Amino acid sequence: MKKRILSSIILAIGLMPIAHAQTVKENELAVVYYMPKTQLAITIEYNEVTVTPGPFYLYAERYLGAKNVTTEAKTRYEVTDIHLAPHTVADYDRPYKVVANNGSEMQYLSLTPEGLLYGYNVPHVTPETTTPIVENKLPNTTQNLMPLMEEQMVASSVAKMAEGAAKQIYHIREMRINLLAGDTEHTPADGQAMQLVLNELDKREQMLAELFIGTRTVKHHMHTIHYVPSRDVKERIIGRISQYAGVVAPEDLSGEPIRLTLTGNYQEYIPTNPEEKPSKTIPSQLYYNLPGTAKVVVEFGNNIKTAATLPIAQFGVAVPLAKTLMLNKNLPHIYFNTQTGNILSIEQ
Numbered sequence: 001m002k003k004r005i006l007s008s009i010i011l012a013i014g015l016m017p018i019a020h021a022q023t024v025k026e027n028e029l030a031v032v033y034y035m036p037k038t039q040l041a042i043t044i045e046y047n048e049v050t051v052t053p054g055p056f057y058l059y060a061e062r063y064l065g066a067k068n069v070t071t072e073a074k075t076r077y078e079v080t081d082i083h084l085a086p087h088t089v090a091d092y093d094r095p096y097k098v099v100a101n102n103g104s105e106m107q108y109l110s111l112t113p114e115g116l117l118y119g120y121n122v123p124h125v126t127p128e129t130t131t132p133i134v135e136n137k138l139p140n141t142t143q144n145l146m147p148l149m150e151e152q153m154v155a156s157s158v159a160k161m162a163e164g165a166a167k168q169i170y171h172i173r174e175m176r177i178n179l180l181a182g183d184t185e186h187t188p189a190d191g192q193a194m195q196l197v198l199n200e201l202d203k204r205e206q207m208l209a210e211l212f213i214g215t216r217t218v219k220h221h222m223h224t225i226h227y228v229p230s231r232d233v234k235e236r237i238i239g240r241i242s243q244y245a246g247v248v249a250p251e252d253l254s255g256e257p258i259r260l261t262l263t264g265n266y267q268e269y270i271p272t273n274p275e276e277k278p279s280k281t282i283p284s285q286l287y288y289n290l291p292g293t294a295k296v297v298v299e300f301g302n303n304i305k306t307a308a309t310l311p312i313a314q315f316g317v318a319v320p321l322a323k324t325l326m327l328n329k330n331l332p333h334i335y336f337n338t339q340t341g342n343i344l345s346i347e348q
Contacts, residue, residue: 041086045222052217122334225258241258
């Protein structure tokens with residue numbers, strides 16, 4: 001098996017000590033890695049709904065009999081869903097090390113690019129990188145053009161233009177009735193051709209009707225709030241959603257609050273030897289993480305939008321890997337969970 005000596009072997013000089021973790025001494029050759037830290041990614045999906053009045057809205061009731069039409073432009077924001085997912089980063093407050101004089105452990109370690117422990121005596125896997133696809137959209141130059149004939153476009157007043165547009169709508173409706181009744185000179189050859197013609201008539205009528213009743217456009221948005229758990233919280237406001245501005249800051253009282261409740265189950269290290277005394281100095285050997293868990297509830301309004309019990313790496317504790325595993329002639333293959341820091345598997 002191909003063994004990889006990590007590029008993260010460093011000669012650390014003057015690294016400041018950090019509580020409850022390991023430090024690298026001056027001129028000490030060591031591999032430094034970090035325990036994982038769990039972030040909560042709360043993703044809010046919402047729609048931006050914009051209604052715009054048509055240029056002929058004053059004549060909607062006269063020509064189409066429509067009463068509830070849009071008379072002024074408005075934009076509002078509506079929440080469609082809220083998702084919760086864990087996201088892992090390196091915990092730079094919990095560094096650990098394997099020094100060069102610690103047997104052969106150092107050269108068998110594999111880390112992720114972020115410095116998280118990936119494996120011991122395992123083939124190194126380089127994460128695949130994907131190139132984002134950029135979609136180029138041409139400007140819509142026909143968006144504001146009215147679907148009117150030349151006769152209506154050269155009319156002397158808005159009222160005349162509205163009248164002409166209404167006559168086109170009546171004509172389209174008459175054509176549809178004649179097609180369905182088979183009362184036309186050129187009837188489509190089959191059902192598929194008939195459906196294509198009907199669809200085109202519906203599209204044309206909709207475009208003309210929007211000149212009277214207005215248009216409604218919907219844009220879908222996603223916004224993610226990252227929250228790093230450090231302790232239990234109850235109904236903490238992590239953001240707000242305003243129907244006039246979308247996602248706003250927690251202190252912006254114009255929005256309705258998004259509340260987070262988190263109840264942790266914290267892991268404690270219980271040594272195998274009951275008489276073992278805790279030491280303030282952690283020995284230089286391979287450590288992994290025993291994660292804790294937390295019940296997470298996200299509320300918006302008076303409803304629970306999402307709830308889950310998730311592993312929380314920083315609610316755990318670092319424990320040493322058994323030294324006897326490295327004393328055998330055939331070294332084991334140990335895989336670690338880069339999301340939580342615990343052992344995934346040990347294979348001989």
